[in-house]
Amino acid sequence: xxxxxxxxxxxxxxxxxxxxxxxxxxxxxxxxxxxxxxxxxxxxxxxxxxxxxxxxxxxxxxxxxxxxxxxxxxxxxxxxxxxxxxxxxxxxxxxxxxxxxxxxxxxxxxxxxxxxx
Amino acid sequence: xxxxxxxxxxxxxxxxxxxxxxxxxxxxxxxxxxxxxxxxxxxxxxxxxxxxxxxxxxxxxxxxxxxxxxxxxxxxxxxxxxxxxxxxxxxxxxxxxxxxxxxxxxxxxx
Numbered sequence: 001x002x003x004x005x006x007x008x009x010x011x012x013x014x015x016x017x018x019x020x021x022x023x024x025x026x027x028x029x030x031x032x033x034x035x036x037x038x039x040x041x042x043x044x045x046x047x048x049x050x051x052x053x054x055x056x057x058x059x060x061x062x063x064x065x066x067x068x069x070x071x072x073x074x075x076x077x078x079x080x081x082x083x084x085x086x087x088x089x090x091x092x093x094x095x096x097x098x099x100x101x102x103x104x105x106x107x108x109x110x111x112x113x114x115x116x117x
Numbered sequence: 118x119x120x121x122x123x124x125x126x127x128x129x130x131x132x133x134x135x136x137x138x139x140x141x142x143x144x145x146x147x148x149x150x151x152x153x154x155x156x157x158x159x160x161x162x163x164x165x166x167x168x169x170x171x172x173x174x175x176x177x178x179x180x181x182x183x184x185x186x187x188x189x190x191x192x193x194x195x196x197x198x199x200x201x202x203x204x205x206x207x208x209x210x211x212x213x214x215x216x217x218x219x220x221x222x223x224x225x226x227x
Contacts, residue, residue: 032213034214034215042219042220043204043217043218043219043220044160044204044215044217045217046214046215046216049210049214093159093160095215097213103165103167104147104208104213105150105162105165106150106162106213106215107162108152108159108160108161108162109159110158110159111158111159
């Protein structure tokens, strides 16, 4: 159980285009999902918290107009990188929270590698 | 804010035991988690400590001392497949957002 999928796994796009990444919890409902970015050999940096049915909460320094997040259902959150530029090239990973008793565990998707040319 | 410190690299041989330490500074502590990440892959959950003490899951154990703001991950009977990056993470906020440490690259030698 507790499987999270992401689509696409790889995307290459031209500078200036927009890219949408989907994150799905396959076998559980997630009222909260999270989006992270990871540069090579670095740690995961939380970008935003995606709440089902409400606006996302962005971390300091993350442009909300550039990284649009929509959490339209309990199993799907999307991240759209608008007007992508080469510096947006990174590994984007989502996670979904699963509450079991008093323990809350985050399960991660396989990630999406974005390369902006 | 949150900050976590862990060693950048650890090397050990197959069959050995290795301990990866993590110290943290945080406001609003909601437990210490450990994740494993192989090159090119997503993080996978290993262990969680919400209270002081030792949690054991097979070859992996994790320890937490909240008074010392310190925890560690213990890997026993190391295997080559354990070569990966290991991250400690603390939860914060009502949504339990995770702040990750910088990661420890574990290399297991034959």
